[in-house]
Amino acid sequence: MAKGKQQARNEETVSGYFRRLFRENPKLLRSGSNKETVERWLQDHPADKEMPQRAKYILSNVKSVLRKKGRRKKRVHDEQDRDAGRPVQASRPSRHGLEHLEEQIDELMTVARLLDRDGLANIIQLLRRARNEVVWKIGQ
Secondary structure, X not given: OOHHHHHHOOXXXXXXXXXXXXXXXXXXXXXXXXXXXXXXXXXXXXXXXXOOHHHXXXXXXXXXXXXXXXXXXXXXXXXXXXXXXXXXXXXXXXXXXXXXXXXXXXXXXXXXXXXXXXXXXXXXXXXXXXXXXXXXXXXX
8 A cells, every 4th residue: 555545644654563563562572572663563463363475575675674773872972982982892803693694784785775776776786685585593
């Protein structure tokens, strides 16, 4: 359904639903599992027996974007500390392998968009699907 029709009927988009859910309960965003989020979806959508695949992809994408925004803010803060001449605590060197992979895929998507958004549209789409799968695996 087009966004205009949904907004005209004052319905929330699927991504808007997940953004609101993560804003209300930030621990779900930091959680390594999507189990609680899926359970909440099923409670809020009683007509669904299980979460649709499209909603899973949207969940993965929104969760990844919000996590990335959180990482950006931390980096900006670290740069400000460096500029102020204060020592910066080193981030934890050990990261979960899948989270590191998610970050690398995000960076590849950014590079592909900067190079040629239209010409690399298929590659960008494949990278987005790969990132969503990685986020989904992190959440299991």
